[in-house]
Amino acid sequence: MTDLSDEDPAPLFALQRQERLMDELRAHGAVAVGRIAVVLGVSELTIRRDINALARRGLVTRVHGGATIRSSIDESRGALTGRDATVTKYTIGMVVPSLDYYWPEVVSGARVQAAQLQSRLMLRGSLYDARDNRKQVQVLVNTSGMHGLIVAPHTAGPEGLEMLRWLDSLPIPVVLAERRVRSAAAATRLESVVTDHAAGAMQAVRHLYAAGHRRIGLLTEPQSPTTPHVRRGWKRAIASLGLTPDVVNTDAVSFDSFDRETVIDEILAQCTSTGTTALLILSDPQAVAFEQHCADRGVRIPDDIAIVAYDDEVARLGHPAITAVRPPKQFVGRGAVDLLVARLEGGRNRPPHHIKLTPELLVRESSM
Incomplete structure (x- = not known):
């Protein structure tokens, strides 16, 4: 009798997952195991098995942490025709x-x-x-x-x-x-x-506006090449929606800064003094640092302040998961x-x- 303990118990579901994987690969060229596991609601081990199955059929190329569309220079199954x-x-x-x-x-x-x-x-x-x-x-x-x-x-x-x-x-x-x-x-x-980072920032501001926020601030990184474009989009959205720019607007926060806690305390104080109830934060590490500090200070997200991250590298791993603008x-x-x-x-x-x-x-x- 064949031992099925190490195989997927539902072959039909496996086929459906693999079709979804192929759809993602055709759309994006590559998939990351961690991300697609979250999207499909299965374990990373299950996704790796699906990738291995597709690779054995010559449909994908396995890479570290995921898979890509079958490459013409992938020799793992011999020459292509x-x-x-x-x-x-x-x-x-x-x-x-x-x-x-x-x-x-x-x-x-x-x-x-x-x-x-x-x-x-x-x-x-x-x-x-x-x-x-x-x-x-x-x-x-x-x-x-x-x-x-x-x-x-x-x-x-x-x-x-x-x-x-x-x-x-x-x-x-x-x-x-x-x-x-x-x-x-x-x-x-x-x-x-x-x-178009300016357009992404405008999307974020309009989303927060639709959620009821009228005082929407901005935190950015001082050295990031993305900062000028995100700031431009934020300003345009604030103006087009008739909102006040008299809110938190700074590039002082950094995830690895030695004085991070002091800086974020100052930002929270500015949020209180300006009535800022939502923030767009560039980038993910800064957003996660801000969220962690809020939890330590008893500031509730999103009840006390809502946040949107820019980049979507690790935003989904925040607690709560952080809304994010994802560049393509x-x-x-x-x-x-x-x-x-x-x-x-x-x-x-x-x-x-x-x-x-x-x-x-x-x-x-x-x-x-």
């Missing part, structure tokens, strides 16, 4: 400023799309620093057979302006990921794919590859494209 068996057409370099927050999903989307387009992706991590950005880009430019680059460089200030001009002068095409081409750079060849990170990476390959195949006569993608608002208990 037909269109997927063609040789690599392009080698694409990619430089991102972080390998542990926000950017892994962007990279995953780029990697999957590159494989779909018979291209090879070479990744280098950098710092939020123009000099290091330039060093990593130069290594890729000097790599034999490099066709084009996807870069998320430092673009602020004079150093950032010079970086944009230098990238525009390179002999191979460059697409910026989550970075905009500053008009002062007078760049004529750079292309870009960005999240996978699609930023995929779109950057699409733009680069289109430029390579269309040549210099193809006009530069600049694409904005709209983020998604995921409503959870922290703002309900």
Whole structure:
């Protein structure tokens, strides 16, 4: 008699889960075990078994922490046939400023799309620093057979302006990921794919307004490239809804700051003095830190103050789970590859494209 103790007790349900997994993969290019387990309401072990089953059938490629659409360079089941068996057409370099927050999903989307387009992706991590950005880009430019680059460089200030001009002068095409081409750079060849963070901030404010809040504040990170765009969207939404800007509005909070508790106490005092009843917080770690501190001080979320996080990396793990704006990170990476390959195949006569993608608002208990 076959021992079924280590198998799914309901094959029909397993098939339905695997179909859902494939739907997610087709839509996003990759899935993370933890996230899809929460979505489907099953254990992470069950999802891993489903991924293994799909991988054995040659439908997906297993990666650390999840799976991606079957890659044309995945040799785990031997060579592919037909269109997927063609040789690599392009080698694409990619430089991102972080390998542990926000950017892994962007990279995953780029990697999957590159494989779909018979291209090879070479990744280098950098710092939020123009000099290091330039060093990593130069290594890729000097790599034999490099066709084009996807870069998320430092673009602020004079150093950032010079970086944009230098990238525009390179002999191979460059697409910026989550970075905009500053008009002062007078760049004529750079292309870009960005999240419309201002639109995401406006979604958050309007959601809080619909929930009954009329004094909606903002907490941001001082060094984040996303901050100016989120702040712009927050201001626009406040003005369009006829709300007062005389609320909490600061970039002083940081999850790893040694004086975090003191800073958050000051913010809570400002909430009381200004009548602020809701906050948009960039980013997730700051939102989680704020929520934890509120619990320690007996401040109830969302009863006393509602919060919405921006980024949705770990917001769902808060207690209560935190409503969040989720940028379409996978699609930023995929779109950057699409733009680069289109430029390579269309040549210099193809006009530069600049694409904005709209983020998604995921409503959870922290703002309900």
